[in-house]
Amino acid sequence: MSLYSEKVMDHFRNPRNVGVIENADGVGEVGNAKCGDIMKIYLKIENDIIADVKFETFGCGSAIASSSMATELIKGKPLKDALTLTNKAVAEALDGLPAYKMHCSVLAEEAIKAAIKDYYEKNGIAYDESLFRETSCAHCEDRPE
Amino acid sequence: MFVYADNAATTKMRPSALEAYVKTAETFFGNPSSLHTAGQRAQEELTRCREEVAAVLGCTPREILFTSGGSESDNQAILSAARAGARKGKKKIVSTAIEHHAVLHTLKKLEGEGFNVVLLPVGTDGIVRTEDAEREIDENCCLVSVMLANNEIGTIQPVEEIGAICRGRGVPFHTDAVQAVGHLPVDVKKLNCDYLALSAHKFGGPRGVGALYVRTGAPIYNLIEGGAQERGKRAGTENLPAIAAMTAALREAVSxxxxxxxxxxxxxxxxxxxxxxxxxxxxxxxxxxxxxxxxxxxxxxxxxxxxxxxxxxxxxxxxxxxxxxxxxxxxxxxxxxxxxxxxxxxxxxxxxxxxxxxxxxxxxxxxxxxxxxxxxxxxxxxxxxxxxxxxxxxx
Missing domain, CATH: 3.90.1150.10 (Aspartate Aminotransferase, domain 1)
Structure with a gap:
């Protein structure tokens, strides 16, 4: 199918980092089944570095590809770098997404941030709240009818 | 292995239909509206196709309009009945929640123009209840539209029974039979319908061609204005190769x-x-x-x-x-x-x-x-x- 770029199809066919991390240091889940996509990110953090990352996704091809690409982009990176990952960077790394699928990349960004926030909260680490946008389904409303 | 399991979206053309398409394009290239021999031969072929399609559906050739497909047929039937109804002050339309968008979006448009559209629910089995239809069909209705078979879940609707109710109450009845024709027996008399829409590419014919059955006496207005083709009800030079291919596909499908x-x-x-x-x-x-x-x-x-x-x-x-x-x-x-x-x-x-x-x-x-x-x-x-x-x- 030519709806997606080769990059998207590659990450969809062979998703990187699928799975679960038992006793993860941070877990983030965004989206809801009603909308048709949920992403869950698991983080293993060592010395402020993302030592390992896994994901589980319920969603369309671009949701799975976005999760896969986002985990690749943050794996082995310092937390502060992961926090600056934008949905645009995920979409660009995938050689683009169709306009009505951009929300999938937003979910990926939000899921990572939610997992980092979870890590900070679990460990009583102070963080700058402004770095975390509110996770909501507001972006769904931008989807065309 | 390659498995095509999306026949409700479209079917592969039958070889007989493809052959009829090519043969007709070569042989009957004249415009059926032309007076000369080439035109008249095309006109005769068009007549033959109309007779054959009518025979399959159990109606007269005059009751068949060739169109561009299911969506156009649905649109023309619904808009015609609505327009005729509005003239008599009847602005209620009864249909179902599971119709194809060719029907639902047309009804939505009419709703915006002041029609009262009632969509009947279906059971968890995907079938509309005749009793529900019976309750809603009254003298204020200018149209009832119920599909014969659903495109997504395949359920067959009690069209014959609902058609009988409509006939008894003098309400025009349309059925979208796009998924049904060529897949189950379809007889317009038995279904008690005034309009029936069909599309060639759902039974091995080409895309871009279909038909609308319009029972003699049922109101019908043009969507497309221009020439006097299709008894003045659908302008545009007839797509004869496609019509002949549809006819061949239909013949084989019902054989x-x-x-x-x-x-x-x-x-x-x-x-x-x-x-x-x-x-x-x-x-x-x-x-x-x-x-x-x-x-x-x-x-x-x-x-x-x-x-x-x-x-x-x-x-x-x-x-x-x-x-x-x-x-x-x-x-x-x-x-x-x-x-x-x-x-x-x-x-x-x-x-x-x-x-x-x-x-x-x-x-x-x-x-x-x-x-x-x-x-x-x-x-x-x-x-x-x-x-x-x-x-x-x-x-």
Whole structure:
């Protein structure tokens, strides 16, 4: 199918980092089944570095590809770098997404941030709240009818 | 292996139809409106096609209008009845929640123009209740429109009974028979309808051509103005090669309909039985009162678009009613109408069998679909929550 770029199809066919991390240091889940996509990110953090990352996704091809690409982009990176990952960077790394699928990349960004926030909260680490946008389904409303 | 299981979307053209197309384009190239010999020969061929299509549907040739397909036929029937109704002050239209968008969007437009549109619900079996129709059909109605068979879940509607109610109360009745013609016996007299829409590419004919049956005396107005073709009711030079190809396809499709239905419904039932073994899934629509080629399921914990993409990788062409496949926010209105909640409606799969479907293909589908469902479930956080009891199974 030519709806997606080769990059998207590659990450969809062979998703990187699928799975679960038992006793993860941070877990983030965004989206809801009603909308048709949920992403869950698991983080293993060592010395402020993302030592390992896994994901589980319920969603369309671009949701799975976005999760896969986002985990690749943050794996082995310092937390502060992961926090600056934008949905645009995920979409660009995938050689683009169709306009009505951009929300999938937003979910990926939000899921990572939610997992980092979870890590900070679990460990009583102070963080700058402004770095975390509110996770909501507001972006769904931008989807065309 | 390549398996085309999306025959409800479109069928591959029958060789006989393709042959008729080419032969007609070569032989009857004249414009049927021209006075000269080439034109008159084309006119004769057009007449022959009209007679043959009419004979299949059980009506007179004058009652057949050739159109560009199902959507145009539905639009013209509905807008004509509405316009005639409005002139008499009748602005109520009764239809169902599971119609094709060619009907629903036309009704939506009429609603915006002041018509009172009542959409009848369906049961969880995907079938409209005759009693519900009976209650709503009254002297204020200018039209009742009920599809003969549903395009997504294949359920066959009680059109004959609802048509009889309409006839008894003098209300024009339209049926969208796009999915039905060529797949089950269709006789306009028996169905008690005033309008019937059909589309060639659903039974092995070409795209871009269809027909509308308009019972003698039923109101009909043009959508397309221009020449006097189709008794002045549909302007535009007739697409004769496509009409001849549709006629050839229809002839072949109905030539041995009982045998076709028996063979394909046996394949359908085998596939349904095999897919039902997948845990936490459900067949959509009545298991018996359905098109012989339709298999529609919802699988819990997964999303339909990723399912389609993975099946495509395995050479399987299928369809889904998930929101992601349509680019809209909501999953299929048909699945919602039969009571599937959003969560599971997103995980729908439609496999539609046809003339060319083989036993071997059914085996392949029966092996590959469960594998793909399992693969996707294994990466789904929803499935994990269900397994761990953090979320309740719906199916």
């Amino acid at each position: 041995d309909l009982p045998a076709y239905m028996e063979r394909v419904s046996a394949l359908r039932d085998e596939l349904i039985a095999n897919l039902k073994r997948i845990p936490h899934c459900a067949l959509n629509g009545d298991p018996v009162k359905r098109l012989c080629g339709n298999v529609s399921f919802c699988f819990e914990g997964i999303e339909g678009e990723s399912l389609l993409l993975l099946l495509d990788e395995k050479g399987i062409c299928a369809s889904s009613g998930s929101a992601c496949t349509s680019g809209s926010l909501d999953p299929s209105h048909v699945l919602l109408a039969i009571g599937r909640v959003h969560d599971v409606a997103h995980g729908s799969l439609r496999l539609t069998l046809g003339e060319d479907t083989t036993e071997e293909e059914i085996r392949y589908l029966s092996e590959e679909v469960p594998k793909v469902v399992e693969y996707l479930r294994n990466m789904s956080p929803v499935w994990r929550d269900l397994k761990e009891g953090k979320r309740q199974y719906i199916l």
